[in-house]
Amino acid sequence: MSEPRVAALVLNYNGPRVTLETLDSLVAMRSPGTELMVIDNGSTDDSHEQVRRRFPDLRQLRVRENRGISWGLDHGLQVALDEGFDYALVMNNDIEAHPEMLVEMLAVTEADPEVGCVGVKAYYHSDRGRIWSAGGILRFREAITRERGEGELDRGQYDRTEEVPYVNGVAMLIRRNVLERIGLWDPAYFLGVEDADFCVRARRAGFRCVYAHRAVLWHMISASIGVYKPFRTFHTARSTAIFLRKYAAPHQWASSLLWFVAALPVAWLRELPRGNQRAVHAKVRGLLDGLRAPLPPLPTAVRDLVPPSAPEASP
Template structure:
């Protein structure tokens, strides 16, 4: 069988590996895994080096492999047997390798920011999922946004390797997330990964996002395929659309059964802030999240500012996340609809032309009228009135420019 060239990663270094099936001797090995076929098909394709996407992972390697290690190290562990994951079959085969460091190559560094307000248990669950990821250069940062449920102490006890930021007073999502963004930019990481706390991810989540971003420097941000946590075959988001209607954004595929209809990487109008990978250099150019958008459309505004600088928003279908939708922010209630209406009015003021204004006002009028009678029978008409009040507030509010990185402390 011909040798198979693969790339393996250890720490922040990239190594080129010439791999071949191991014989009876116990030698150093790499694990090759692929998804999308049955275990037997995947094994055959990986073995024949056909056009199947595979990733390399070092098994039993020392911290700093020598520049060239012909044959590998003795007594390395054997590869694990084939197993089945939630998204297809994984197969792993033990190979012997010759490692050569690729000069000048390194694994991009990532800072994953998890924002939490009084969500101790789901935050612990999210961090456990993130710590199980296979990406070798990802720092986890927990932003405790003024929680009073012991979240900070619980994270310190259960996840001592997680960096923490304590915000003493909850001043909203944007204020809290900006604290994490500033820290990550100061760290000099290559990418920032903004995350909700009510999520679970596949182990290769960050690899897939970074791989998509690395294909083109014009890609400013990347979002994953997001499935409902309780219905893992049903889509919540496959990238998003901006519509200039009563609801300014809409998630592609929301509520649809995932049959592969969005299984292609492509440009999208915006990426939902539930999970967004962003280049640090883009953040340095466009600035922080805008506190003008207190609870809604902060992510869409960020995407619009990226696109104004010539960057693109992208969807990476192989990166998979499960979202406990509405667990954090609740449903159709006055405290939320007010900010939805306010942010929508601010958004159309900042980005809308005549056609967008006409669309927004038409759909807003019809939407509020229908929603009032729908919520009236539920005794929840106050939520509709609150949305109308939010729109009026958004039309009147001063429009300050978005804060830059150096202005973060003052603006927030």
């Protein structure tokens, strides 16, 4: 039997240093039939040239402008579909992958055709035995998603491959027929919960999303977008509102909005000594923007992409 063909896609925006570190680990990843590609999502620095100098034979897909994570990834997913790849592996540009990561992910999908998406056990890069994600949970609070095991020392408590509500897009292996059936990632999300949205759609179409505990990486968490900054708080709140509009039942709406309102004074008091109240203001603006943003039809191909309505500059 021939090896499955995998399009391994790394999304970069103005992050050449971490992107090159990520690529160093990925070129050592043992999996025949895999082509590694970098999607340059409208970078305004010399990322493209730095990648070319270090990896002259690596294919780079250049997107003209940055309209968000989904927007960039969809250009790579379209290449995977057009060129007959069996799988697409979407990844952050701030990871260190174990050489056997993809092999372990493929072992799960090849054993069960109903598995549509596979995720990894992700550790903190700065604390290599501490878990960042062991699969995802949907909870409809202030944040829609939660990473299972986040912050816990790994004592084997998540050493079981199993179905989960969603898998984090830090590294997600997607079977081709999932994309053919449900389409690409939703570009309405600029940043935040785009991976959970895709998994919800996949599960509703009859596929399973599975956490593969033997597939391992280390995540340089927030290396490219910061932690609690206005740009991030705006877009994550906006994405939360869009996700609620698409999927939430009335009681989930109520739960999420109550948690959101209750968290605002806590965030204000926490950020006040840092002079970072703008990030709290941006969070409110993001939620309001997400509640009124138009939701275009889901794209089945790049030609169908409708630019998201969110502001492209930092709020």
